[in-house]
Amino acid sequence: MIEAIEFLLDGESWTRNNGLLEQLVQQLLLTFTALALAVAVGLPIALWLGHLGRGGLLAINISNIGRAVPTFALLAVLVRLEWPGNDPFGPYGRAGLATLVALLFFALPPIITQAYVGVREVDDGVRESARGMGMSGAQLFWRVELPLALPLVVSGVRLALVQVWATATIASLVGGPGLGNVIQLGFANLDRRSEGIAGAILVALIALVLELAAALVQRAVNPVPRSARTASSDQMSVLPPTVNTAGDPVG
Amino acid sequence: MGVTLLGAGVATVVSAREPKCYSRDVNAWICGDYWVDRQDEIIEATATHLQITVAAVLLGLAIAFPLALVARGLPRLESSVLGMSTAIYTVPSLALLPLLVPLTGLTKTTVVIGLGLYCLTILVRAILDGLRSVPDDIREAAVGIGYGSARLLLRVELPLALPVMMAGLRVATVSTVALTTIGTVVSEGGLGYLIADGQSTEFNAELFAGAVLCVALALALDLLLVLAQRLATPWRRAVSA
Numbered sequence: 001m002i003e004a005i006e007f008l009l010d011g012e013s014w015t016r017n018n019g020l021l022e023q024l025v026q027q028l029l030l031t032f033t034a035l036a037l038a039v040a041v042g043l044p045i046a047l048w049l050g051h052l053g054r055g056g057l058l059a060i061n062i063s064n065i066g067r068a069v070p071t072f073a074l075l076a077v078l079v080r081l082e083w084p085g086n087d088p089f090g091p092y093g094r095a096g097l098a099t100l101v102a103l104l105f106f107a108l109p110p111i112i113t114q115a116y117v118g119v120r121e122v123d124d125g126v127r128e129s130a131r132g133m134g135m136s137g138a139q140l141f142w143r144v145e146l147p148l149a150l151p152l153v154v155s156g157v158r159l160a161l162v163q164v165w166a167t168a169t170i171a172s173l174v175g176g177p178g179l180g181n182v183i184q185l186g187f188a189n190l191d192r193r194s195e196g197i198a199g200a201i202l203v204a205l206i207a208l209v210l211e212l213a214a215a216l217v218q219r220a221v222n223p224v225p226r227s228a229r230t231a232s233s234d235q236m237s238v239l240p241p242t243v244n245t246a247g248d249p250v251g
Numbered sequence: 252m253g254v255t256l257l258g259a260g261v262a263t264v265v266s267a268r269e270p271k272c273y274s275r276d277v278n279a280w281i282c283g284d285y286w287v288d289r290q291d292e293i294i295e296a297t298a299t300h301l302q303i304t305v306a307a308v309l310l311g312l313a314i315a316f317p318l319a320l321v322a323r324g325l326p327r328l329e330s331s332v333l334g335m336s337t338a339i340y341t342v343p344s345l346a347l348l349p350l351l352v353p354l355t356g357l358t359k360t361t362v363v364i365g366l367g368l369y370c371l372t373i374l375v376r377a378i379l380d381g382l383r384s385v386p387d388d389i390r391e392a393a394v395g396i397g398y399g400s401a402r403l404l405l406r407v408e409l410p411l412a413l414p415v416m417m418a419g420l421r422v423a424t425v426s427t428v429a430l431t432t433i434g435t436v437v438s439e440g441g442l443g444y445l446i447a448d449g450q451s452t453e454f455n456a457e458l459f460a461g462a463v464l465c466v467a468l469a470l471a472l473d474l475l476l477v478l479a480q481r482l483a484t485p486w487r488r489a490v491s492a
Binding site for chain 2: 067076170180184200203207
């Protein structure tokens with residue numbers, strides 16, 4: 001344990017070729033690219049379906065399917081296929097494209113499900129009064145549904161972020177990029193075990209930091225501040241929907 | 252006559268020499284011969300996978316129940332119990348399993364403990380939500396006709412909380428089946444071994460078998476839980492019918 005911390009504090013282990021820094025940057029790059037792609041693809045579809053009130057079955061089932069497919073299996077198959085294969089892909093490293101595709105697949109379900117539920121669960125009375133005030137469909141969406149759905153939309157992105165970060169670690173199992181390499185290498189060689197422990201600690205710490213940062217963002221976008229909600233929830237007539245948002249552990 | 256016999260003989264020799272679909276040259280993804288020839292290996296991997304998954308979910312339930320009861324009984328502890336069980340899911344499995352190795356070695360126990368901990372994220376919340384879904388007047392009525400707290404929990408609250416708890420149990424089970432594959436980093440991954448071996452030795456049929464069986468196992472266990480829930484809550488069927 002002490003050796004692991006020494007390894008983390010040693011500048012050399014960060015800066016050397018294929019050291020911690022390089023792998024960390026790779027993994028962060030993978031995580032945020034995949035997340036941005038998933039938000040760009042999934043969010044408009046989910047919000048639109050929620051606004052129309054259609055496709056609910058699809059939105060719910062997509063997360064059930066995502067859960068049943070092991071990340072490792074999908075990654076292994078993608079790497080063995082003609083495309084995306086395991087060729088190096090720009091700054092993302094070896095098997096970068098396959099990793100990105102797999103991460104995108106696992107980022108979509110929480111984003112789509114939460115955004116859909118967020119819009120759908122907006123109180124019908126609120127929706128009706130907005131229409132009664134003469135709002136058009138677009139106005140209803142931008143001024144009423146979206147602001148009220150925002151906490152859930154953001155919570156979906158937050159779940160996706162942490163899941164994608166965790167999943168990116170698995171890429172090393174198929175020879176891909178990221179901090180999983182330090183962990184695997186460390187645990188494959190007895191005399192480098194402390195490096196493996198150091199890698200595991202680092203990955204878990206960053207996951208926790210990402211989770212906390214995302215939680216702060218989530219709190220900031222909530223239209224009804226926490227204090228107001230608990231103190232005077234009876235008087236607040238318009239509350240954003242809340243849904244149990246436990247994350248799935250994703251390997 | 253002799254010529255046709257000779258021709259038939261040549262044909263059998265050729266078909267016997269034809270490479271199996273999982274051989275290096277063909278390396279088909281879907282290969283019936285592989286499933287037949289490696290039957291024992293496949294069955295063993297599936298059995299190990301099932302064993303690890305079931306043990307992990309049961310361990311998760313055994314820890315989650317007392318935690319949920321504590322959280323319900325002592326509201327002051329609730330947010331820390333929920334916070335702790337949620338924090339576990341932020342630890343990537345590839346990091347958690349090796350961290351457990353110094354304690355439990357390269358064994359199934361390591362995987363079971365790791366995956367059992369991951370189940371807590373879902374199960375603690377599901378059990379709490381389930382117990383909360385029991386209407387207060389039903390609880391009051393039970394107390395009114397003389398139920399003590401233990402009997403109230405076992406005979407009234409748990410049965411009524413079952414639908415919500417089962418929903419959580421299904422999610423936990425399905426994700427545990429998928430996660431078990433990662434056990435391969437500590438040499439105990441069940442079907443994960445087929446995936447890892449198929450990937451590293453470029454053996455498509457093996458990789459495909461591991462992946463497909465994993466998904467099938469997840470779906471089968473999910474279905475089993477749905478059926479179990481229907482059997483355990485006959486009153487809900489009566490209401491909906």
